Amino acid sequence: MVGLDAWGEATLERGVLPLQDPAAGPEDAVRDLACALGLVEGAVLARDPTGAPLRLFQVQGDGRCVDLAPLDDPEAVALFTDEFGALWADAV
Numbered sequence: 001m002v003g004l005d006a007w008g009e010a011t012l013e014r015g016v017l018p019l020q021d022p023a024a025g026p027e028d029a030v031r032d033l034a035c036a037l038g039l040v041e042g043a044v045l046a047r048d049p050t051g052a053p054l055r056l057f058q059v060q061g062d063g064r065c066v067d068l069a070p071l072d073d074p075e076a077v078a079l080f081t082d083e084f085g086a087l088w089a090d091a092v
Helices: 027-037 074-091
Strands: 002-008 012-017 042-047 053-061 066-071
Touching (some): 012 027, 027 042, 053 074
16 A cells, blocks of 8 residues: 655645555556546655655646656655645645
């Protein structure tokens, strides 16, 4: 299982999805969530079951296809986590 926070232009969503192949990482689950939400451009933070961030993905696409550009920069993940946490606090 992987927890996903998706933050897009008009979408603020949190969900938990099973990984088809845990060894493959969260890319497929992130892509599935982004497509299900219609997220064309935004950011997705993948977390492990403990809630610790795994990877930050930038979603880019043209509405038909979503490409993921993984960012493994711990500083970028930390900044996104802080900003996303503030958005979630405001949204709930």
